[in-house]
Amino acid sequence: MEFTNKIINSTEEIFNTMVFMPISAGKPLSEETEVLDCHVSSMIGLSGDFTSMLSIHCPGKVGMGITGEMLGMDVEEVDDDVKDTLGEIANMVAGGLKESFASEDIRLELSIPTTVTGKSYTVSSPTKSNRVIVPFDLESGRFFVEIKYSLN
Amino acid sequence: MGKTVLIVDDSNTMRKIVSRSLRQAGIEFDEILEAGDGQEALAVLADNSVDVVLSDINMPNMNGLEFLKAKSEDDAIAGIPVVMISTETGADIINEAKSYGAKGAIKKPFTPDLINETLGPLL
Numbered sequence: 001m002e003f004t005n006k007i008i009n010s011t012e013e014i015f016n017t018m019v020f021m022p023i024s025a026g027k028p029l030s031e032e033t034e035v036l037d038c039h040v041s042s043m044i045g046l047s048g049d050f051t052s053m054l055s056i057h058c059p060g061k062v063g064m065g066i067t068g069e070m071l072g073m074d075v076e077e078v079d080d081d082v083k084d085t086l087g088e089i090a091n092m093v094a095g096g097l098k099e100s101f102a103s104e105d106i107r108l109e110l111s112i113p114t115t116v117t118g119k120s121y122t123v124s125s126p127t128k129s130n131r132v133i134v135p136f137d138l139e140s141g142r143f144f145v146e147i148k149y150s151l152n
Numbered sequence: 153m154g155k156t157v158l159i160v161d162d163s164n165t166m167r168k169i170v171s172r173s174l175r176q177a178g179i180e181f182d183e184i185l186e187a188g189d190g191q192e193a194l195a196v197l198a199d200n201s202v203d204v205v206l207s208d209i210n211m212p213n214m215n216g217l218e219f220l221k222a223k224s225e226d227d228a229i230a231g232i233p234v235v236m237i238s239t240e241t242g243a244d245i246i247n248e249a250k251s252y253g254a255k256g257a258i259k260k261p262f263t264p265d266l267i268n269e270t271l272g273p274l275l
Contacts, residue, residue: 013261014261017261017262017263018169018260018261018262018263067165070165070169071165071168071169071172072172080164081164081165084163084164084165084166085165087163087165088163088165088166088169088260091163091210091239091260092239092260092261094239095238095239095240095259095260096239098239098242099241099242102242110210110239110240112162112210112211112212
């Protein structure tokens with residue numbers, strides 16, 4: 001099942017259309033070995049013909065930068081606007097994946113996004129889980145779009 | 153008399169973005185009202201004169217389709233046009249929304265131009 005290009009296409013469309021920040025996708029990270037040092041994560045479930053969780057992870061500074069661009073205002077801390085914005089981006093990335101899979105006759109439904117914040121927490125994955133992580137580089141830093149999935 | 157729009161979305165950020173996109177699209181409203189879900193939207197419509205509604209679909213408590221259905225069953229507000237703004241723009245969902253009276257759908261992510269094209273003819 002192909003995830004990487006779907007994640008890249010969906011994420012780039014959002015940043016080109018609504019965030020107006022240039023981004024470039026990096027090489028997908030290998031599973032099992034990566035620990036992401038991030039402060040904000042938004043997650044949304046997709047269920048149906050397969051079950052998955054899509055997440056966006058980023059340092060607080062990157063989340064504040066994205067939020068400021070989307071809302072057209074200065075953002076000085078990881079507040080509710082930042083959490084809400086990243087939740088919306090996760091929702092839109094997942095919506096893009098849902099639409100792309102629908103064209104392959106694979107049906108999915110979205111849950112409501114959830115955002116968590118913390119200080120230098122890590123995100124890790126059990127060995128041999130089905131997982132794809134795509135890094136995206138912005139001028140202010142790097143964020144990650146991750147999907148973990150299990151086939152029904 | 154000026155025009156009033158109601159933006160329905162559980163995301164405070166998305167409500168701000170839609171408001172900003174309306175301004176960027178050159179669509180001026182005298183008043184922009186907001187609601188966080190379908191239940192709140194019905195309460196706002198009961199107390200205010202609204203010209204058009206922009207509503208998300210995927211919301212807690214009462215989602216966009218449930219809101220449309222409830223609105224269509226209330227003669228006092230059934231005629232107010234609603235445009236859906238959502239990541240959920242599959243044919244099945246949009247056909248269901250239209251069966252409850254939705255006048256159009258805008259897929260997230262969207263541009264101000266797309267807002268203008270969809271909303272302009274309704275105003």
